[in-house]
Amino acid sequence: MLRAALLPAVFLGTLDQPPTGRERAVRQVFREAGFRIQENSDFRGWLSIHFVQNAGLHTRALRRGSLAGLSPRDVREAILATRELLPLVEARGVDLRRHRAELLPLTAPVWLAAPALAWLLGRFPPMRVVTEAHANPEELRAICRDTLAEARRVGVRTPRLEAAEPYFTGSSPADRPGRAA
Template identity: 60%
Template sequence: MKILMFGRGVIATIYGWVLQQAGHDVEFYVRPGRAATYGDAVDLDLFDMRRRVWGRRVAEKWPVRFHGALLPSVVFGTLDQPPTDRERAVRQAFREAGLRIKERPDFRGWLWVHFASDAGMFAQGLRVGSLSQLAGATGDLREALLAGRELLPLLQARGLDLRRHRGGVLPFRTPTWLTAPVLAWLTAHVAPARVSLTAHSDPDAEEPREVCRDTLAEARRLGIPVPRLEAAEPHFARV
């Protein structure tokens, strides 16, 4: 199958590599001028978790330096409609690459939950320097979870039925005296979990700031109080 990946960030790089390993013809579509910036090779350094719970480290050159983890499953979804034949073919390509498929019938809602949880984590990460600083830090992870919990009413205000996303919101509804130490232990001692945070070490990265700005603007538009996100605003507000 010929596959065109839009952009060459972390996600496109991970799945472009794994799909090419499965025998597909993969190309990347990037903005004008970005191709020269990226170069024609990737230095991969990741944990492949498709067949081992603890992951298998992969360090190789693949035709932009990358560190991260390849999880054993990939999320697909629809907007309460069955997938088309073309969408089924894409799912099969990922299965043939050794990945399990997780289906989300309310994919828009799943993305909203994911976006809000990112905003909670990013807000605390920006307060302490970067997301990488949260690894093994019980107190900071507790604040990140509480920031995410404060965003649940925002999701409801946008019309999201949280009952359809119990798994996604569970970490924020569970008491933090339980979840924060567990996350701290995992991100300190389990390599794939640790890398998922430590790979985000750039204190000047723009994506965390954009996520926090967009989320705070939407909360203010809908009149939803988000005190922790507001407290972090000096770290992501445009100067």
């Protein structure tokens, strides 16, 4: 069964160069269909930030068993885990100053951002569909494993991701037969 959410905006970007004719045509098709285009000239950076945001969220989802129903405390820890991963994004050559808007939920005071994001994840229908769609635990574990491996490779410390490692390496109490988490 396919479950999806269709948002009124499409996220597109380039790699620091103007869109090609084909890319402009694609944008026009979306506009004519009524979509709003959100453009980013550093799409690689935008994707990198979203990847570490996912890793931060997945550290909590793996502990809780699901992205759905994360508490404000869980979201707070996810935000803090993601903040710890931002140096990894920088180490990979991304200029975070170019992504202030995407980073706002991560750089805003956590006491404000966590309850707001928890509310969105639990109550905003498109966000609920997205969180429910991220239900494949192996996908969540792979994202966390890959992120931690890259952080270690480039020498970036990620204490929260490291603390969650048992949940994505298969050595957590929840993953052992006959044991409770």
